[in-house]
Amino acid sequence: MNPAAPSAPGLALRTQGLVKRYGPRLALQGLDLAVPGGVVYGLLGPNGAGKTTLMRLLVGLIAPDAGSIEILGHPYTWRRREQLRQVGALVESPTFYAYLSGRDNLRVLAASGAHVPDTRVDAVLELVGLAGRARDKVGRYSLGMRQRLGIAGALLSDPALLLLDEPANGLDPAGIVAMRQTLRQLTGQGKTVVVSSHILPEVQQLVDVVGIVDGGRLIREGRLSDLLGEGGHVSVTVTEPELPAAMAALGPLGAPLSARPAGEPGTARIDVRITPARAAEINRVLALAGIYASGIDSGSDLESIFLSLTARPTAPGASPSWGERT
Amino acid sequence: MALLRVSLLKLRRRPATWIVFGILAGLVALVFVSLGATAGSMGSSMSDELQVRVLLRFPTAYTVVAGFVVTFGGLLAVAYGAAIIGADWAWGTIRAIVARGESRVRYTLVTFLAISLVLAVGVTFAFVVGALAAVAAAAMAGLDGSGAGDPATLASLPELLARTWLGVTQAAAVGFAIAMLFKSQLAGIGAGLAFYFAEQFLQLVPALRDVLLYFPFSVSSAVIASRDTFEANTSFGTFPVLDADTAVLWSLGYLVVALTIAAIAAWRAQITQ
Numbered sequence: 149m150n151p152a153a154p155s156a157p158g159l160a161l162r163t164q165g166l167v168k169r170y171g172p173r174l175a176l177q178g179l180d181l182a183v184p185g186g187v188v189y190g191l192l193g194p195n196g197a198g199k200t201t202l203m204r205l206l207v208g209l210i211a212p213d214a215g216s217i218e219i220l221g222h223p224y225t226w227r228r229r230e231q232l233r234q235v236g237a238l239v240e241s242p243t244f245y246a247y248l249s250g251r252d253n254l255r256v257l258a259a260s261g262a263h264v265p266d267t268r269v270d271a272v273l274e275l276v277g278l279a280g281r282a283r284d285k286v287g288r289y290s291l292g293m294r295q296r297l298g299i300a301g302a303l304l305s306d307p308a309l310l311l312l313d314e315p316a317n318g319l320d321p322a323g324i325v326a327m328r329q330t331l332r333q334l335t336g337q338g339k340t341v342v343v344s345s346h347i348l349p350e351v352q353q354l355v356d357v358v359g360i361v362d363g364g365r366l367i368r369e370g371r372l373s374d375l376l377g378e379g380g381h382v383s384v385t386v387t388e389p390e391l392p393a394a395m396a397a398l399g400p401l402g403a404p405l406s407a408r409p410a411g412e413p414g415t416a417r418i419d420v421r422i423t424p425a426r427a428a429e430i431n432r433v434l435a436l437a438g439i440y441a442s443g444i445d446s447g448s449d450l451e452s453i454f455l456s457l458t459a460r461p462t463a464p465g466a467s468p469s470w471g472e473r474t
Numbered sequence: 475m476a477l478l479r480v481s482l483l484k485l486r487r488r489p490a491t492w493i494v495f496g497i498l499a500g501l502v503a504l505v506f507v508s509l510g511a512t513a514g515s516m517g518s519s520m521s522d523e524l525q526v527r528v529l530l531r532f533p534t535a536y537t538v539v540a541g542f543v544v545t546f547g548g549l550l551a552v553a554y555g556a557a558i559i560g561a562d563w564a565w566g567t568i569r570a571i572v573a574r575g576e577s578r579v580r581y582t583l584v585t586f587l588a589i590s591l592v593l594a595v596g597v598t599f600a601f602v603v604g605a606l607a608a609v610a611a612a613a614m615a616g617l618d619g620s621g622a623g624d625p626a627t628l629a630s631l632p633e634l635l636a637r638t639w640l641g642v643t644q645a646a647a648v649g650f651a652i653a654m655l656f657k658s659q660l661a662g663i664g665a666g667l668a669f670y671f672a673e674q675f676l677q678l679v680p681a682l683r684d685v686l687l688y689f690p691f692s693v694s695s696a697v698i699a700s701r702d703t704f705e706a707n708t709s710f711g712t713f714p715v716l717d718a719d720t721a722v723l724w725s726l727g728y729l730v731v732a733l734t735i736a737a738i739a740a741w742r743a744q745i746t747q
Contacts, residue, residue, distance in 0.1 A: 170746075207573035209745035232575030239573055243566035248487055256484060259476040260581065261574030301570060 159218070160185040160309050160340035161206070166215035168201050168364075175201040177364040178215065183342055183357070186335055190355030190372070191344040192450075194458050198364040199344045200240060203313050207237045220308055233262035236307030238315060242298025246287035250278055250297050253286055254304060262305040272300040275330065277323070291318035299327065310334065310341045316350050328354050352450040362458045375453055382420045382427045384434065385443035391416045397437035398430065415442065419455070477581070481588035490557055494550050495596040501546045502539065502604035506530075510611025530612045532621030536631060539604035540638045540698045543597055547638070548645035548694050551593060552666040555646030558589055559736070560659025566747050582740040586650055586733060590643045597639045634698060637722065641694035644725045645670075647732035648690050654736040657743060687714050690728045696721035 161183035168176040176198045183189045193199050204210045206217065211226040218224060224231040244253045251269060258264035273279045276296040286294065295318045302310055310331075316324050331341050331354065345351045351358075358375055360368040368375070386394045391407060395418065398405055403422040410417040420430060424446035434441055485491050513526040529538045559582070562568040571581055605622065612619040621627065648669065653662020673691045676682050686692055696716040716724065 204746065208575070209569060209572055211744065229575050232573065235573075235575070237573040239569060240566070243570055245484060245488075245565070245567060247489060248484065252483060252487070256480045257570060257574060259480040260571045260576035305574070 158185055159183060160220055161189075161342065162218040163202070163205075164216045164218075166202070166205065166217065167213045168198075168205060168210065169213050170201075175364055176205075176212075176215075179361065179364065179366055181359055181366055182369065183340060183359075185340050186338050187356040188331055188335055188341045188343060188354055190351040190358045191342055191361065192346075192348070192351065192358060192454055193344075193361035197361045197458075199361055200313060201364075202361070203237070203239045203311060203344060206311055207235065207239055208232060209239065233305065234308045235311060236302035236305060236309070237311040237313075238298045238302040239311065239313050241317070242294050242301070244286040244294065244297065247285060249283050250286055250289065250293075251282040253297065254301060257301045258304055264304050268304060268306070272303045275303065276300045277326065292320055292323055295319055296323060299330075303330075308339055310339060312341065313344045314346065315343060316345065316347055324350065348451040348454055349449075358450070360454060360457055368457055372450070376450070380422065380424045380447065380453070381455075382422055382424060382430050382444065382446040384418045384420065384430060384441045385410045385412075385415055386418065386434075386439055386441055388414050388416050390439045391418070393437060394418060394434060394439050394441075397433050397439065401426075401430070401433065410443075477576075477584045478588055481585050482591065485558065485588055485592045488558075490554065491592060491596075494554050495599055498543065498547050498550055498596060499600040499603040502542045502600050503607035505542055506539070506604060506607035506611040507614075510614030513611070513615030513617075527615060527617060530608060530615055530617055532608075532612070532619060533624065533627040533630070535608040535612065535622070536605060536627065536634060537698065539601055539608055540634050541695075543600045543604060544638050544641040544695055544698055547593075547597060547600065547642040548691055549667070549670055551642045551646035552649035552670050553663045554593075554649065555586075555589060556649035556653035556662030556666045557659055559585060559650050560653035560656075560662040563653070563657045563747055564659040569745055569747070572745060578740040578743070579737045582654065582737050583733065586647065586736065589646055589650065590639075593643050593646060594639050597642050598635060601635060601638065637697045637718065640722060640725050640729075641697040644694045644697075644729045644732070645691060647729050647736075651732040651736040651739070654739040654743075657739075657747065683714055687716050688724060692716070693721050693724040693728060697725050 159182055161181065163179055163181040166176050166179040166181075167174070179198065179202060181202070191199055191202070201210070205212050206219075208226055208229045216223065219231040220234055222231055244250075245256065248256070251273060254269045254273065258266075258269055270279065270282070273282045276299055278293065278296055278300065281289070281293065286297065289297065295315070299312070299315060302312060315327060319327060331343075334341055335356075343351065343355060352372065355372055358368070358370065358372050359366055384394065384398075395405060395407065398418065398420060401420065401422065403420050405421075406419045407416055408419070409415075422430070427444055427446045431441065431444055509526050509530060513530060528534060562571075562585075568581075572578060609619045609622055649662060649666035652665045652669070653659060656662055656665065670691050673686060673689050677686055677692075687696070693716060697718055
């Protein structure tokens with residue numbers, strides 16, 4: 149830990165050199181994160197990237213092996229967790245006492261940590277659309293209703309920093325839209341929201357700043373608009389025998405390449421991380437090498453940027469890869 | 475105070491609380507009804523019948539009721555203490571509490587305080603049911619139950635109840651600490667009950683009896699023993715028993731040790747459930 153590190157103005161959350169080890173496995177390998185205040189920050193990463201470990205560290209569920217955390221401009225350690233009273237969190241799946249009503253579950257939460265006025269419980273239930281079912285036992289709630297209640301619990305103390313792990317899990321489309329609006333309202337009030345999610349199209353609609361984590365490290369961080377502007381991909385489909393020659397021909401472009409099996413048997417897809425404006429150039433390079441692509445498509449979205457940054461090379465002919473995690 | 479209030483709310487609304495109270499009161503009542511029936515039956519031997527009649531005579535019957543409450547209650551309390559805190563781990567609810575910046579130690583201690591207050595209600599309820607069953611059993615045995623209302627006897631009941639509550643609460647603390655150490659409801663209940671029964675069965679080994687009387691569950695049972703009884707004679711031989719006042723001190727010691735272990739375990743725990 150490095151509590152003497154200078155605090156950074158304007159940052160709602162900062163981690164420096166954060167390391168967490170589970171036995172022999174390194175879950176976080178010196179993670180540096182800088183979350184500006186007043187934004188929705190999207191924390192992205194494949195399974196096992198270290199997102200949940202980071203969330204657990206941020207709310208004091210586990211202790212880091214090294215590194216420092218600063219919350220709202222103040223150093224924060226596992227043992228001195230007063231800082232968390234300004235933080236609302238939904239980490240992993242929401243957990244409640246099934247035999248208590250939704251309202252009583254929030255009363256239980258309200259009695260711990262930061263002081264919460266009684267009226268706040270009803271206010272957040274109203275906000276997440278559960279006021280009509282507040283007296284029902286949580287055991288009778290659907291997955292989406294539990295998720296709403298989890299978000300209500302995170303909002304209880306009107307936190308300056310909100311940490312939400314997969315907040316859209318189980319929410320219906322109306323719930324997702326309402327959640328998005330609520331989070332936008334919060335950032336409008338100067339609050340900061342950190343969202344960890346796998347639903348990339350949803351994240352793209354929601355976040356201002358993105359941090360992509362893989363293998364326990366931050367591999368990319370920046371404003372979403374910048375990322376989308378410089379990112380993009382062109383995907384080329386060729387036959388498997390043509391794959392080595394196609395990779396060799398595209399190499400001089402200087403763009404990162406990755407190959408994976410295409411949908412049709414005997415074909416492979418090459419993903420070129422390059423602006424879509426250069427799709428015609430790629431087609432020309434392949435044609436000059438005597439390779440005629442059976443398909444070319446391009447795009448610039450968070451999903452393609454995410455995949456290109458976190459893709460593992462796949463041997464042509466192999467079955468579709470789920471991306472082995474370590 | 476707010477945390478204690480909601481901790482009590484959680485226990486009050488939890489079906490397990492009322493099930494435990496019901497089982498405890500039911501078992502104690504059943505024992506006395508059986509005693510009453512035995513005392514009144516023609517088939518019993520004279521010495522057995524005399525012994526049963528002694529047990530059903532007030533004020534002794536109150537101590538006997540307390541003895542059954544602490545014995546059955548201790549067994550149930552081990553599982554109850556483990557079930558309550560273990561559920562926070564099994565269901566992951568401790569995660570949400572800790573993530574709100576709540577002190578782990580404060581949460582642990584307040585949760586146990588709530589358990590001990592709820593157990594006070596349960597012990598009183600079971601004692602009242604047991605006492606009523608004892609009066610009924612005395613009537614079945616043809617004994618005069620008027621001693622039950624003797625003012626001097628009634629004046630001694632608060633202390634008897636307090637000792638009974640201490641014995642049961644100490645047993646609950648053992649289950650509570652084990653569940654907190656294992657971070658598991660199932661392991662807490664299983665290990666707590668295994669500990670309880672191991673202690674009971676080991677009493678059958680005469681060489682161990684002088685040591686076992688200082689073990690947690692022997693101590694918790696001894697807190698309400700008659701002050702001048704230092705051993706119990708059974709068909710398995712003579713069992714040394716701590717005098718009640720010494721047992722109270724040991725019981726308080728075990729209570730403090732168990733809660734200290736639980737608090738340290740909570741403070742150090744890496745919550746990954």
